[in-house]
Amino acid sequence: MIKVNNLSKEFHEQGTSNELLAVDHVDFTIQNGSFCALVGESGSGKSTLAQLMCGLLVPSSGEVLFEGKNISLCRGKQKQVLRSKIQLILQDGKGAMDPRFTVYQIIAEPIRNFRKLSKKEEEREINDLLTMMELPEEIKLRKAHELSGGQQKRVCIARALAAQPDVLIFDEAVSGLDVLVRKHILDLLKRLHQERKMTCFFITHDLDVALYLADRVMVMRCGKIIEDRTFHGSTDCFTHPYTKLLLHSIAPYLG
Numbered sequence: 001m002i003k004v005n006n007l008s009k010e011f012h013e014q015g016t017s018n019e020l021l022a023v024d025h026v027d028f029t030i031q032n033g034s035f036c037a038l039v040g041e042s043g044s045g046k047s048t049l050a051q052l053m054c055g056l057l058v059p060s061s062g063e064v065l066f067e068g069k070n071i072s073l074c075r076g077k078q079k080q081v082l083r084s085k086i087q088l089i090l091q092d093g094k095g096a097m098d099p100r101f102t103v104y105q106i107i108a109e110p111i112r113n114f115r116k117l118s119k120k121e122e123e124r125e126i127n128d129l130l131t132m133m134e135l136p137e138e139i140k141l142r143k144a145h146e147l148s149g150g151q152q153k154r155v156c157i158a159r160a161l162a163a164q165p166d167v168l169i170f171d172e173a174v175s176g177l178d179v180l181v182r183k184h185i186l187d188l189l190k191r192l193h194q195e196r197k198m199t200c201f202f203i204t205h206d207l208d209v210a211l212y213l214a215d216r217v218m219v220m221r222c223g224k225i226i227e228d229r230t231f232h233g234s235t236d237c238f239t240h241p242y243t244k245l246l247l248h249s250i251a252p253y254l255g
């Protein structure tokens with residue numbers, strides 16, 4: 001379980017003496033095995049929140065508890081273990097992978113860092129992950145920059161899974177992909193969530209993607225969570241005027 005308590009993050013605005021509250025006193029709890037989506041326009045604080053949730057940023061105030069432990073107070077081995085348990089998958093798949101490494105080496109890295117597998121077990125695990133991500137085995141020897149955008153994204157997910165995480169946080173992870181590739185990856189994530197009972201937190205500026213994927217949708221605006229609803233297929237649950245405006249804008253695309 002992840003518990004976010006009265007969490008804020010302030011940045012110093014470049015070139016001015018102003019402080020900017022990117023995340024503004026946010027509270028929520030994510031239950032194990034749930035699929036939550038966080039929706040908001042660019043600059044609303046989503047990425048900052050994601051980085052706070054996996055310990056990459058230190059809060060200005062408040063706390064993030066993972067299985068009862070304050071993430072920003074973890075040090076040394078405890079911090080490493082925590083990092084492996086909450087994996088962040090970013091939009092820029094290519095940028096997240098070392099261009100000198102082959103796909104095999106990229107996926108093997110978390111296995112070598114966090115798990116003790118024999119060479120044979122490692123190989124089997126990587127083959128299984130490639131199959132799960134619907135990637136051909138021969139891709140193992142290729143470098144990240146030789147792959148398509150969709151393949152890069154799948155390798156990033158395989159790499160995150162190789163660490164055996166409890167939570168996957170996707171930050172605009174399907175943005176920039178063409179619609180068919182995007183749909184394939186979204187379906188893959190749905191399956192992954194159902195089969196592995198993995199906790200997923202999916203950040204997007206597309207409300208239609210959030211509604212397609214998640215059973216809970218949070219809406220963020222100006223650093224605050226302005227709406228947080230369990231979604232059972234009907235959009236009637238959303239009541240905030242801003243969410244209604246978003247819904248209105250995607251109405252032509254909803255079935």
Ligand code: ADP
Nearest residue numbers: 011012022040041042043044045046047048049
């Ligand atoms: P989103 O992911 O919703 O697009 P971000 O979390 O990236 O939003 O940014 C929220 C706000 O915080 C923006 O105004 C952004 O410019 C600012 N911000 C983000 N990171 C930093 C930083 N490292 N230094 C200063 N301001 C930042």
